[in-house]
Structure formats: structure tokens, C-alpha cells
Amino acid sequence: MTTAPILEVRGLSARYGEVVALRDAELTMREGEFVAVLGPNGAGKSTLMRSIIGLANATGTVRFRGAALKRDPAAVAAAGIALVPEGRGIFGPMSVAENLQLGAYMIGGRGPDYERRLARVLHLFPRLKERLDQVAGSMSGGEQQMLAVGRALMADPKLILLDEPSLGLAPKVTAEILESLALLNREGLSVLLVEQKAPLALKLAGRAYVVSNGRISAEIDPKEITSHGDLARYYFA
Numbered sequence: 226m227t228t229a230p231i232l233e234v235r236g237l238s239a240r241y242g243e244v245v246a247l248r249d250a251e252l253t254m255r256e257g258e259f260v261a262v263l264g265p266n267g268a269g270k271s272t273l274m275r276s277i278i279g280l281a282n283a284t285g286t287v288r289f290r291g292a293a294l295k296r297d298p299a300a301v302a303a304a305g306i307a308l309v310p311e312g313r314g315i316f317g318p319m320s321v322a323e324n325l326q327l328g329a330y331m332i333g334g335r336g337p338d339y340e341r342r343l344a345r346v347l348h349l350f351p352r353l354k355e356r357l358d359q360v361a362g363s364m365s366g367g368e369q370q371m372l373a374v375g376r377a378l379m380a381d382p383k384l385i386l387l388d389e390p391s392l393g394l395a396p397k398v399t400a401e402i403l404e405s406l407a408l409l410n411r412e413g414l415s416v417l418l419v420e421q422k423a424p425l426a427l428k429l430a431g432r433a434y435v436v437s438n439g440r441i442s443a444e445i446d447p448k449e450i451t452s453h454g455d456l457a458r459y460y461f462a
């Protein structure tokens with residue numbers, strides 16, 4: 226059974242001054258999907274993420290759960306979309322607990338089920354539980370990425386966008402973080418994952434888009450990608 230669309234991106238374009246970084250992007254996700262966005266450095270992947278949530282100078286339309294999405298970060302968070310930005314974007318001088326609280330403030334405050342959400346995040350990432358009072362910036366890169374994901378989850382999203390969560394992390398900790406995404410997805414969270422490490426992303430995703438030169442250049446079925454050569458064909462098509 227196919228589920229209802231959760232995200233419908235139509236004709237999304239974005240520019241930085243005179244530079245067009247994204248052209249006419251079209252992308253559809255259904256409820257509960259795990260979709261990967263692949264592509265080389267500078268292709269426009271981050272611009273696509275930022276355009277969806279209203280952080281870029283973009284034109285075009287984005288529909289979320291059937292309704293037009295106002296591309297304003299607060300409205301996007303309230304609607305149920307959370308972004309884990311490239312570079313994590315955590316607040317280094319603040320504690321782990323404070324960073325997690327900030328995630329909840331994205332939806333206007335702690336809300337009635339704050340403790341339940343916090344318990345869920347700490348269950349998912351026990352390393353954060355041991356470090357609640359630690360200054361976030363003093364943690365390892367992997368732990369900081371777990372915090373970035375945890376903070377996004379504190380806003381209780383229906384859809385989570387992740388922009389290269391594996392950047393700068395060792396393979397083992399990358400695997401740990403991506404496994405946690407797979408688990409969340411099995412629990413019903415829709416996941417849109419930007420990754421340069423294509424083999425990893427393709428292991429988890431049900432579908433993938435390739436971005437190159439500011440365009441969505443291909444849509445691929447991960448099951449059909451069995452070698453580097455298969456993927457290279459899409460990258461350089």
C-alpha cells in the first residue's frame with residue numbers, strides 16, 4: 226500500500242546573489258519513507274534542504290502533509306519538520322541538556338510531553354544521558370552529532386532532514402548514527418538524508434535522488450546500485 230505524500234517539492238529554485246544554486250527541483254516523499262539525497266560537493270544538496278525549510282532565497286512550492294508550507298523556520302518546525310544542519314549547529318558553550326531544551330523551544334516551548342520526548346532521545350542515545358550536564362562543545366564529534374539529531378527530535382518532527390551527518394566522523398560512529406535513523410524510520414519517522422557517503426545512505430534508503438550542478442539529475446532505486454560504476458553513471462550523467 227502506498228501512503229500519502231508527506232513532502233511535495235515543485236519547481237524549487239534558489240540563488241545566492243547571481244549564482245543559481247538550485248534549479249527547478251522536484252521531489253516527492255511519502256509518509257514513512259527513508260529517502261537519500263546524493264551528489265558531489267557543491268551540487269546544491271544543502272541549498273535544497275535550506276530551501277525546503279525557508280532558510281534560502283528560494284522560489285517554488287513546498288507542500289507538507291497536503292498543505293502549502295510557509296517557508297519560515299518557526300512555521301516549518303511547528304508543522305513537523307526538523308533539520309539537522311550540515312556542521313551540526315549545536316551550541317558549544319551550553320550543556321547537552323540545554324541544547325535538547327532548545328530543540329523543544331523550536332515548537333514554542335517544552336510542551337506537555339517534554340519528558341517523554343527527552344526520555345526517548347536519551348534511550349536512543351545513551352551517551353547523551355551520561356553527559357547531560359557536560360558542555361556540548363567538549364564532546365566528541367560523534368556525540369555532538371547525536372546531540373544534533375536528538376535536538377531535532379525534541380521538536381517531535383514527522384519528517385527529519387539531515388545534512389551530511391557523517392561529515393568528519395569515524396565509520397563506526399557514523400554507522401551507529403545511521404542505524405539510529407533506521408530505527409526511527411521503522412517507528413514511523415520520515416527521513417530525508419543528504420549524504421556524500423553514498424554506499425552508506427543507499428543501504429538504508431528505499432529511494433534516492435542524485436543532485437548535480439544544482440539540478441535533481443536522477444532518481445534511483447538503491448537495489449539497482451550494486452557497484453561504484455552503477456552510481457558513477459548517475460553522478461556523471
Ligand SMILES: Nc1ncnc2c1ncn2[C@@H]1O[C@H](COP(=O)(O)OP(=O)(O)O)[C@@H](O)[C@H]1O
Nearest residue numbers: 241244246264265266267268269270271272273
Ligand atoms: N552562502 C553562499 N553564498 C554563495 N554561494 C553559495 C553559498 N552557499 C552555497 N553556495 C554555492 O551554491 C552551490 C551549492 O552549494 P551547496 O548547496 O552548499 O552544495 P552541497 O551541499 O551539495 O555541497 C555551490 O556552488 C556553492 O558554492
Ligand SMILES: [Mg+2]
Nearest residue numbers: 270271272311
Ligand atoms: Mg552541503
